[in-house]
Amino acid sequence: MFTLTQPEKGLPVTGDSLLTDVSLPALVLHQDALEHNLKWMQALADRYGAVLAPHGKTTMAPALFRRQIAAGAWGITLATAVQCAVAAQAGIRRILLANQLVGRANMQIVADIVRQTDSDFYCLVDSVENVRQLGAFFAERQLRLNVLLELGVADGRCGCRSDEQALAVAAAIQAQPALQLCGIEGYEGVIGGAQPQREVDAFIDRLVAVALKLRNAGAFSVPQPLITASGSAWYDRVAAAFSREEAQNAFLPVLRPGCYLVHDHGLYQRAQQQVLARQPQLQDALLPAMEVFACVQSAPEPGRVIVALGKRDIAHDDMPVALRVWRQGATQPAAMGEEWRVVRLMDQHLFLQGPAEHDLQPGDIIAFGASHPCLTFDKWRRFCLVDARLKVREVLQTCF
Incomplete structure (x- = not known):
C-alpha cells in the first residue's frame, strides 16, 4: 500500500x-x-446583420462560452437539457436548445432553468405530439416555454418535412397557452449529394419562405421572431440568405456555428x-x-x-x-x-x-x-x- x-x-x-x-x-x-477566430466570425456575422449563438457542444467549456459572449455573441446554442443547465449555471442568459425537448426529466431541467434564472430559453418542436406534451408539462408548472418550429430535409434528422406539417405544428402551438412560437429553425449540415451548395441554398430559401408564410398568418407570438440555421460549413450561404431584405426586416437572423472557435x-x-x-x-x-x-x-x-x-x-x-x-x-x-x-x-x-x-x-x-x-x-x-x-x-x- x-x-x-x-x-x-x-x-x-x-x-x-x-x-x-x-x-x-x-x-x-x-x-x-483563438482570439483571431473569435473576432473573425463575429465580424462576419456583423457584416451580414446577423447575430451569433455559437454551438457550445463543441467545447462544453463555460469559460469559452463567456469569451464568445464577451466578443459579441447574442447567446449560446446547446444540444441537450443537461448542457443547457451547465450554460445557465455559468451565467449565460440566452440559451437555444437546438433539439426537441423530450422526456419529463429533461423537461424538468428546463423548467428549473426557466423558473430559477433570468435566461431566455428556446427549444425546437416538429410534431403535434411533442407540442401537446410540452404544453401540458409547462402549464402544470405555470410556466411559459419559448419554442421554435423546426423545418427539416428529406432523409435528414428532425424537422417538419412539408409546409402542411409546419402549419399544423404552428396551429398546435397556438392552442397551448404555456407555449409561444418565437421563430423558425433549420439545419443545413445534413445536406450532401453531388451539388450540396445548390441544395443548401434551396433549403435556406425554403426556410425563409415558410417563415414569412407563418408570419403573414400571425403564427408568431413575438414582434421580432428568430430565424436560425448554420453549422460550421455553410454559415456564409446562410448569412447571405438571411441578409436579404424580406428576411432581415421580418426576423432576427441567428447563426449557430460552433467549431469556428478552435477550427x-x-x-x-x-x-x-x-x-x-x-x-x-x-x-x-x-x-x-x-x-x-x-x-x-x-x-x-x-x-x-x-x-x-x-x-x-x-x-x-x-x-x-x-x-x-x-x-x-x-x-x-x-x-x-x-x-x-x-x-x-x-x-x-x-x-x-x-x-x-x-x-x-x-x-x-x-x-x-x-x-x-x-x-x-x-x-x-x-x-x-x-x-x-x-x-x-x-x-x-x-x-x-
Missing part, C-alpha cells in the same frame, strides 16, 4: 511550460489563434477552404487553435514510431496529423512533413509511419492536429490555453 502525496502532480497550472511541466498527452488551445486540421479546414473560394473578398481565414501534444513512446522498428496518444485522447473521424516535433531539451520545433503519416490508432497508442532512417526518440514531443473538435474536447476534463512561448496562460475545464 502506498500514499499518493501529490495527487495533482502533472496537472497544468498557470505559468507552467507545456513542454516540461505538464503531463502529456494534453489538449492545447493556442491563445492567439481544426481536417473536416473544417476543408470547409473553410470552400468558404474562401465562395467568398474571395474575405482577407484571411480561421486558424487552427486546437492541438494535442504527446510524447514519443517507442521507436521499435525502422519507419515505425509509437506515440502515447490514442482514441481516448483525440478525435479520429480522420486520422490525426503530425504537425511539429520538439526534440528532447529543444525549445523550438521542427516541422513534420507529409512523409510522416498516422496509420493506426488504438485506445492509448498511435502508430506513426515515416522514413526508415529517422531520429525520433522516446521523450520527443509531437503536436498533432485533429478532425474534428467536438470529438476531441469530450475526451478531456481540463485543457491548457497557451501563449506563443507555450506557457500555460489558463487551465480551463469542460463540463460533459
Whole structure:
C-alpha cells in the first residue's frame, strides 16, 4: 500500500511550460489563434446583420462560452437539457436548445432553468405530439416555454418535412397557452449529394419562405421572431440568405456555428477552404487553435514510431496529423512533413509511419492536429490555453 502525496502532480497550472511541466498527452488551445477566430466570425456575422449563438457542444467549456459572449455573441446554442443547465449555471442568459425537448426529466431541467434564472430559453418542436406534451408539462408548472418550429430535409434528422406539417405544428402551438412560437429553425449540415451548395441554398430559401408564410398568418407570438440555421460549413450561404431584405426586416437572423472557435486540421479546414473560394473578398481565414501534444513512446522498428496518444485522447473521424516535433531539451520545433503519416490508432497508442532512417526518440514531443473538435474536447476534463512561448496562460475545464 502506498500514499499518493501529490495527487495533482502533472496537472497544468498557470505559468507552467507545456513542454516540461505538464503531463502529456494534453489538449492545447493556442491563445492567439483563438482570439483571431473569435473576432473573425463575429465580424462576419456583423457584416451580414446577423447575430451569433455559437454551438457550445463543441467545447462544453463555460469559460469559452463567456469569451464568445464577451466578443459579441447574442447567446449560446446547446444540444441537450443537461448542457443547457451547465450554460445557465455559468451565467449565460440566452440559451437555444437546438433539439426537441423530450422526456419529463429533461423537461424538468428546463423548467428549473426557466423558473430559477433570468435566461431566455428556446427549444425546437416538429410534431403535434411533442407540442401537446410540452404544453401540458409547462402549464402544470405555470410556466411559459419559448419554442421554435423546426423545418427539416428529406432523409435528414428532425424537422417538419412539408409546409402542411409546419402549419399544423404552428396551429398546435397556438392552442397551448404555456407555449409561444418565437421563430423558425433549420439545419443545413445534413445536406450532401453531388451539388450540396445548390441544395443548401434551396433549403435556406425554403426556410425563409415558410417563415414569412407563418408570419403573414400571425403564427408568431413575438414582434421580432428568430430565424436560425448554420453549422460550421455553410454559415456564409446562410448569412447571405438571411441578409436579404424580406428576411432581415421580418426576423432576427441567428447563426449557430460552433467549431469556428478552435477550427481544426481536417473536416473544417476543408470547409473553410470552400468558404474562401465562395467568398474571395474575405482577407484571411480561421486558424487552427486546437492541438494535442504527446510524447514519443517507442521507436521499435525502422519507419515505425509509437506515440502515447490514442482514441481516448483525440478525435479520429480522420486520422490525426503530425504537425511539429520538439526534440528532447529543444525549445523550438521542427516541422513534420507529409512523409510522416498516422496509420493506426488504438485506445492509448498511435502508430506513426515515416522514413526508415529517422531520429525520433522516446521523450520527443509531437503536436498533432485533429478532425474534428467536438470529438476531441469530450475526451478531456481540463485543457491548457497557451501563449506563443507555450506557457500555460489558463487551465480551463469542460463540463460533459
